[in-house]
Amino acid sequence: MVCFAISLRNLTTDQFALVQFKDRIADADPENVLANSWKASTSVCSWVGVSCGVIHERVVALNLTNLNLTGTIPPHLGNLSFLLSLDLSSNHFFGHLPEELGHLHRLRIFKLSFNDLNGEIPPWIGSLPRVKMLEMGSNKFTGTVPRTLVNMSNLEILNLGFNQLFGHVPSSILNISSLEEIDFRDNSLSGSLADDFCVQLPNLEVLRLAVNELSGNIPSSVGKCCNLQILELKANEFSGVIPRSIGNLTQLKGLYLDDNNLEGEIPEEIGNLLKLEELIIQNMKSLGGNIPISIGNSTMLEEIGLYDNNLEGNLPPMTNVPKLEKLLVWGNKLSGYIPSSISNASMLKRIEFQKNFFFGPIPNTFGNLRHLERFQVNNNNLTTGSAIQGWSFLSSLANCRNLNLIAVAGNPLKGVLPTYIGNLSTSLQYFYAYNCELKGNIPMEIGNLSNMLLLSLDNNKLSGSIPTSIGRLRNLQGLDLTSNKFRGPISESICGLERLDSLYLSSNELHGPVLACLGDMVSLRYLSLGSNRLSSAIPSTLWNLKDILQIDLSSNYLNNSQAIDLGDLRSLVNLNLSRNLLTGNISSTIGGLLTLLSLDLSNNKLHGYIPQSFGGLISLEFLDLSNNNLSGLIPKSLEKLSYLNHFNVSFNRLEGEIPANGCFPNFSSTSFMNNSALCGPPRLLVPPCKNNIHKNSKIILHALRLYGTR
Numbered sequence: 001m002v003c004f005a006i007s008l009r010n011l012t013t014d015q016f017a018l019v020q021f022k023d024r025i026a027d028a029d030p031e032n033v034l035a036n037s038w039k040a041s042t043s044v045c046s047w048v049g050v051s052c053g054v055i056h057e058r059v060v061a062l063n064l065t066n067l068n069l070t071g072t073i074p075p076h077l078g079n080l081s082f083l084l085s086l087d088l089s090s091n092h093f094f095g096h097l098p099e100e101l102g103h104l105h106r107l108r109i110f111k112l113s114f115n116d117l118n119g120e121i122p123p124w125i126g127s128l129p130r131v132k133m134l135e136m137g138s139n140k141f142t143g144t145v146p147r148t149l150v151n152m153s154n155l156e157i158l159n160l161g162f163n164q165l166f167g168h169v170p171s172s173i174l175n176i177s178s179l180e181e182i183d184f185r186d187n188s189l190s191g192s193l194a195d196d197f198c199v200q201l202p203n204l205e206v207l208r209l210a211v212n213e214l215s216g217n218i219p220s221s222v223g224k225c226c227n228l229q230i231l232e233l234k235a236n237e238f239s240g241v242i243p244r245s246i247g248n249l250t251q252l253k254g255l256y257l258d259d260n261n262l263e264g265e266i267p268e269e270i271g272n273l274l275k276l277e278e279l280i281i282q283n284m285k286s287l288g289g290n291i292p293i294s295i296g297n298s299t300m301l302e303e304i305g306l307y308d309n310n311l312e313g314n315l316p317p318m319t320n321v322p323k324l325e326k327l328l329v330w331g332n333k334l335s336g337y338i339p340s341s342i343s344n345a346s347m348l349k350r351i352e353f354q355k356n357f358f359f360g361p362i363p364n365t366f367g368n369l370r371h372l373e374r375f376q377v378n379n380n381n382l383t384t385g386s387a388i389q390g391w392s393f394l395s396s397l398a399n400c401r402n403l404n405l406i407a408v409a410g411n412p413l414k415g416v417l418p419t420y421i422g423n424l425s426t427s428l429q430y431f432y433a434y435n436c437e438l439k440g441n442i443p444m445e446i447g448n449l450s451n452m453l454l455l456s457l458d459n460n461k462l463s464g465s466i467p468t469s470i471g472r473l474r475n476l477q478g479l480d481l482t483s484n485k486f487r488g489p490i491s492e493s494i495c496g497l498e499r500l501d502s503l504y505l506s507s508n509e510l511h512g513p514v515l516a517c518l519g520d521m522v523s524l525r526y527l528s529l530g531s532n533r534l535s536s537a538i539p540s541t542l543w544n545l546k547d548i549l550q551i552d553l554s555s556n557y558l559n560n561s562q563a564i565d566l567g568d569l570r571s572l573v574n575l576n577l578s579r580n581l582l583t584g585n586i587s588s589t590i591g592g593l594l595t596l597l598s599l600d601l602s603n604n605k606l607h608g609y610i611p612q613s614f615g616g617l618i619s620l621e622f623l624d625l626s627n628n629n630l631s632g633l634i635p636k637s638l639e640k641l642s643y644l645n646h647f648n649v650s651f652n653r654l655e656g657e658i659p660a661n662g663c664f665p666n667f668s669s670t671s672f673m674n675n676s677a678l679c680g681p682p683r684l685l686v687p688p689c690k691n692n693i694h695k696n697s698k699i700i701l702h703a704l705r706l707y708g709t710r
Contacts, residue, residue, distance in 0.1 A: 636659045
C-alpha cells in the first residue's frame, strides 16, 4: 500500500506539472488539442503527447511538436523527474528557458527548435549530462555558446543553428567525442577554428557552420573527421587554400565551401571522395586553376556547383557520373569545346555554362539527356559550325521533353532559326537567343510552343514580318524583338496575348498604325514601340491601361487627334512620346501622375503653356519638353520637384523669369537655350530680368545721390 501511495503521489506530481503547462497556453491552443484530451477524468498517461513508463508509471516523454501552441514554458516541467524526452519543437513558445528544466537529470532528448524562445542559452544546460540530442535551432537565442556544454559527455546531436549567437565556437566542444552532428548555421559566430579541430571527434558525421562570420584557414585537421558525411562551411570569411586533407573524408556526401575568401586551386584529392553527392565550391573570384579531372571519379555525384569563380582551362570529361543532375560552372574563364561526353550523364537536368569562353559548335548529342530541364550556354563564343549544321542542336534538344529553358544568347551563332524550332517540347517556357547575329525570318512553327512565357530574340538581324503564329502563344508574358529589321505592320494577333506583361518591338522598321487593341491588353506593364516607322494617331485606348508602368512610342510619325489625357495611368513610371508629330496643348491631367519618374515630350509640335499642374509630379526625375512650340512662363510650381535632375525646355518660345529655387540652381544654360524671352541670372546665358534691372538702377541712383551730398 505504501509503494502504491508513493507511485500515485508521484504521478499526481507529474499531472500537476502538466496542468500548469496547459494553463499557460489555455488561450493559445487553436486546435484545442490539450483542452479536449488533457482532462482530470482520464489518466495522464493517456493524454495526447504524454507517454508513461511501464515500471514506475511516471511521465517519461512529452511530445507536443507542431501543434501551433503559444505561450511560455512553465518551471513546473522541471518536476517531471523521470522525463527522458521533451519535444516542444515547431510551435510558438517564447520567453526564456526556466532554470528548473536543469533538474531533468534523466533527460535524453531535448528538442525546442522552431519556436520564438529568446535570451541566452543558459549555462545550466550543462547539468543535463545524459542528453544525447539537443536541438534548439530556429529560435531567437542570443549571447555566446555556453562552455558548459562540455559537461554533456553523451551528446550526439547539437543543433543551435538559425539563432542570433555570437562569439567563438568553444574549443571545449571538441572534447565531446560522442558528437555525431554539430549545427551552428546562420548565427554570427566569429573567430577561427582550432588547429586540432576534428582530432577528438572521431564519430562526427555532420558539421554545419554555414552563414556565420568565421575566418582564418580551414584547418587541415578536418581530414581526421574520418566519418564526416556533411561538411558545410559556406558563407563565412574563411581564407587560404582548400586543404588537401579533405580528400581523406572518404565518407563525405556533401561538401559546401561556397561564398568564402578561399584562393588557390581545387585540390585533385577531391577525386578521392567516391561517395560525394553534392560538390558546391562557388562564388569566390580568388579561386582559380583547372577543374580537377579526378572529379569524374565520383560516380555518386548529383550536383557540381563551381560557378562564379575564376576557374580556367577545359571542362573535364563527364564519362562516369551517371547520377549527375546539375552541372553549374557559369561565370568562370573556362574555354575550349563543350565536351560531347556530357551526354553520358543521362540524368542531367540542368546545364549552366553561361558567361565563360567556350567556343566551337554546340554538340548535337544533348538530345540524349532526356531529363534535361535547363540548358544555358549564353554569353560564350559558341558557333554553329558549318552552314549545313546550322542550328541543328535544336533538333537534338527536341528529344528533351522536360526542357523548360534554352539560353543561347550572346554567342555568334549566326544562321537562321530553323523550322524545327516548333518541334521543341511544349514544356519550354523560356527561349533566349538575343545577340546571336541571327538572320532571316522567325518561322511560323514557333507558334507550336504553346507554354512559352518569355521569347527574347532582340539585337539580331531578323527580318520579314512578325509571324501571326506568335498569337498562338497564349501563355506568353514577355516578347522582346528589339533591334532587328522587322517590317510590315504590327500583327493584330499580338493583341490576343492576354497575359503579356512586356512587349518590346522598338528599333525595327515596322510601319502602319499603333493598334487600338493594345489598349485591351490589361496585363501589359511595359510597351516599347520606339524607333520604327509607325504612322497613325495614338489610339486613346492606350490610356485605358491603368496599371502600365512604361510606354515608349518615341521616334515614329505618330500624331494626336486630341489632347492626350493620361489622368487614369495611376502607375505610370516612364512615358516617352518624343520625336513624333504631336500637336496641341499638353494636358494638365499629366500633373496627376504621382508615380511618374520620366516624361519626354521633346521634338514634337506641341504648343500652349507648360501646365502649372506639373508641380504635382512629385516623383519626377527627368523632364524633357525641348524642341516644341511652347510659350508662356516656366511654372514656379516646378520648384517643388525635389527629385528632378534633368530638365530641358530649350528650343521653344518661353518667356519670363526662370525659377531660381528648388531644383533649378542645378540646371545649366543648355536647359533653357534658344527661347524667345527667358530671363534670369548671367550663368544661364539669358538676359537679366527687367524688374531686376529696374531694381539695380534704383540702387545705383540712390548711391550717387548719397555720394553727391557729401
